[in-house]
Amino acid sequence: NAGVTQTPKFQVLKTGQSMTLQCAQDMNHEYMSWYRQDPGMGLRLIHYSVGAGITDQGEVPNGYNVSRSTTEDFPLRLLSAAPSQTSVYFCASTWDLSTDTQYFGPGTRLTVL
Amino acid sequence: QQQVKQSPQSLIVQKGGISIINCAYENTAFDYFPWYQQFPGKGPALLIAIRPDVSEKKEGRFTISFNKSAKQFSLHIMDSQPGDSATYFCAARNTGNQFYFGTGTSLTVIP
Numbered sequence: 001n002a003g004v005t006q007t008p009k010f011q012v013l014k015t016g017q018s019m020t021l022q023c024a025q026d027m028n029h030e031y032m033s034w035y036r037q038d039p040g041m042g043l044r045l046i047h048y049s050v051g052a053g054i055t056d057q058g059e060v061p062n063g064y065n066v067s068r069s070t071t072e073d074f075p076l077r078l079l080s081a082a083p084s085q086t087s088v089y090f091c092a093s094t095w096d097l098s099t100d101t102q103y104f105g106p107g108t109r110l111t112v113l
Numbered sequence: 114q115q116q117v118k119q120s121p122q123s124l125i126v127q128k129g130g131i132s133i134i135n136c137a138y139e140n141t142a143f144d145y146f147p148w149y150q151q152f153p154g155k156g157p158a159l160l161i162a163i164r165p166d167v168s169e170k171k172e173g174r175f176t177i178s179f180n181k182s183a184k185q186f187s188l189h190i191m192d193s194q195p196g197d198s199a200t201y202f203c204a205a206r207n208t209g210n211q212f213y214f215g216t217g218t219s220l221t222v223i224p
Contacts, residue, residue, distance in 0.1 A: 004156075031210070042119070042202055042214035043157070050210065058211060090156050101147065102212070104156030 001026050004105035006091050012111045013081040021076040021108050023091030031094045032074040033058070033102070034066065036087040043090065049074055081112045116140060117205050119215025126222050132190040134218045136203035139184060143205040143213075148177065148188045151200045151217075160201070161188070193222045 007022045025032065033048035035058075045058030049068040063085060065077040074093075078085060088109050092102040118137045126132045136146075145164055149157035163170045163177040163186065170177045176189040190197055203215040 033212075035214075040122075040216055042115075042117075042216040043204075043212075044214070045211055048211070059213070092156075101159035101162065104149075104158065106154075106156050 003027065004091055004093050004103050006089075006105040006108050008108060009106070010109050012113065013078075014113050015082060017081050018077070018079050019081065021078075021089055021091075021110070023074045023076065023105060024072050025074075025091075025093040025103070026072065027093065027095070027103070028071060029093035029095050029103075030071070031096070031102075032068070033092050034064070034074070034076045035090045035092065036060065036085075037090060037107075038087050046076065046089075078110075081110075083112045086110060086112045115216065116213040117203060117215045119203050119218060121218060122216070123219040124221070126193045126220065128193065128195060128222055128224050130193050130222075132188075132193045132197070132220055132222070134188045134201055134203070134220070135185065136187065136205075136215050137183075137185045138205050138213075140205070140207060140213075141184070142207045142209075144208055145206040146177070146179065146186050147204050147206075148175075149202045149204065149214075151202065157202060190220075193220075195222045195224050198222050 004025045030051045034046040035043040047066040049055045091105040094102045147162035148160045150160045151157040174191045179186045201218045
């Protein structure tokens with residue numbers, strides 16, 4: 001199993017550009033989520049999904065969109081990048097939140113100029 | 114507003130010593146409290162977790178102590194080793210399946 005994979009590892013954008021951060025898992029996990037990690041802030045939940053076709057907002061959803069068309073993939077879209085979105089983004093997945101741990105991907109470091 | 118407050122921000126411990134990291138929360142709807150370990154350039158990885166009906170959980174050198182009435186929980190690393198040097202995050206999950214993380218503690222274990 002590859003676990004949770006994220007692409008790209010690094011990305012530089014200009015203000016106003018759009019892009020999609022990719023996340024995939026091969027563990028048949030139902031629950032997937034996106035976090036951003038900023039210095040001194042810990043990890044903050046952006047969006048999450050409890051299964052294909054179902055998504056919901058987390059703590060900091062503004063400026064981000066998600067969709068979940070398959071169990072395996074959970075892309076995160078930045079519609080119009082802003083410098084405040086400079087961060088490290090982590091995708092995570094788990095089979096069952098009540099019994100299992102979340103497995104995190106290696107992260108995407110995004111810089112918005 | 115930080116839902117889970119973590120301290121200290123950084124910690125330096127001698128090899129063989131005990132590392133203690135503390136977290137506090139206010140939301141009584143939290144029902145699961147994991148600790149994550151993160152090495153530079155990597156994603157967080159689950160270290161140990163506890164539910165509020167248990168006051169202590171031990172796995173090897175790592176112990177979580179949980180005080181439900183005080184709404185506090187802590188991670189104790191016994192016999193700390195240089196390989197334990199990492200950033201540690203506490204977290205809490207609410208009944209809506211959302212996780213809230215502490216701000217992290219950078220642990221350095223000196224040989």
